[in-house]
Amino acid sequence: MLIDTHAHLDFKDFEKDLDETVRRATDAGVGIIVNPGTNVSSSRKAVAIAERFHCVYAAAGIHAHDVANYLEESIDAIADIAQHPKVVAIGECGLDFFRDYAPRGKQLEVFRDQIRLALRLKKPLVVHSRGAEEETLQVLTEEKAELVGGVLHCFGGSPDQALRAQKMGFAVGVGGTLTYSRSDRRDFVANVDIHSIVLETDAPFLPPQPHRGKRNEPAWLPLVAERLAETRSLPLDEVHRITSSTAEALFKIGRAGFWRASSSSTTDPVSR
Ligand SMILES: [Zn+2]
Ligand SMILES: [Zn+2]
Numbered sequence: 001m002l003i004d005t006h007a008h009l010d011f012k013d014f015e016k017d018l019d020e021t022v023r024r025a026t027d028a029g030v031g032i033i034v035n036p037g038t039n040v041s042s043s044r045k046a047v048a049i050a051e052r053f054h055c056v057y058a059a060a061g062i063h064a065h066d067v068a069n070y071l072e073e074s075i076d077a078i079a080d081i082a083q084h085p086k087v088v089a090i091g092e093c094g095l096d097f098f099r100d101y102a103p104r105g106k107q108l109e110v111f112r113d114q115i116r117l118a119l120r121l122k123k124p125l126v127v128h129s130r131g132a133e134e135e136t137l138q139v140l141t142e143e144k145a146e147l148v149g150g151v152l153h154c155f156g157g158s159p160d161q162a163l164r165a166q167k168m169g170f171a172v173g174v175g176g177t178l179t180y181s182r183s184d185r186r187d188f189v190a191n192v193d194i195h196s197i198v199l200e201t202d203a204p205f206l207p208p209q210p211h212r213g214k215r216n217e218p219a220w221l222p223l224v225a226e227r228l229a230e231t232r233s234l235p236l237d238e239v240h241r242i243t244s245s246t247a248e249a250l251f252k253i254g255r256a257g258f259w260r261a262s263s264s265s266t267t268d269p270v271s272r
Pocket of ligand 1: 092154
């Protein structure tokens with residue numbers, strides 16, 4: 001069983017075929033999907049989807065691209081949404097100094113606010129960091145994020161940075177870019193602790209080979225797992241087992257969670 005630790009099922013891209021998308025994922029062996037929110041309304045949608053599908057969990061947060069309109073009540077709204085039992089993390093939050101869609105000072109402020117919220121609620125963080133790996137690690141250190149840990153999704157940093165993150169209880173998310181022919185991520189995954197890696201699609205973005213140019217979806221996560229197994233010379237089922245148990249422990253879901261125990265009371269046409 002694989003876990004897609006990062007898929008934006010709440011995005012418009014999946015509006016027309018969400019049921020089929022989740023069904024294809026289940027059929028492909030992707031047993032759990034975590035849907036992070038990118039702002040207040042996206043986080044609400046993620047929760048609604050998690051309520052609908054037993055295999056989907058949500059995270060509540062404000063993305064670095066979405067902080068320009070950040071109002072103080074936004075953090076209260078996120079805190080509210082995060083009370084839902086299927087919200088397993090705060091995020092996606094973080095820093096994007098590559099695209100710089102929002103002023104860096106604002107990005108830093110909203111990131112820190114969300115780390116403090118995660119500490120208050122004792123939930124792990126789903127962190128986006130692009131062109132800002134060093135700054136992200138510094139903020140996480142300063143805010144004592146090691147008390148909750150989390151995942152640095154779509155991680156673009158070095159093995160050394162991944163190790164520093166791991167020491168703070170953070171896994172690194174590896175996705176479709178691992179399958180690209182000139183990707184530096186193959187070198188990266190060869191040089192980090194396999195137990196610090198979780199898999200993700202980041203759907204609808206970053207589709208793995210041979211689907212580049214199309215809408216990505218969780219059902220394509222096995223292509224990433226296969227490439228990881230090949231790069232590390234590990235049996236595929238070992239990659240499934242290790243990455244899934246890291247994700248389960250991180251988000252306290254699946255075998256490591258409480259939600260499974262109450263699953264018989266949910267109505268879910270997909271995962272049964
Ligand atoms: Zn992201
Ligand atoms: Zn994302």
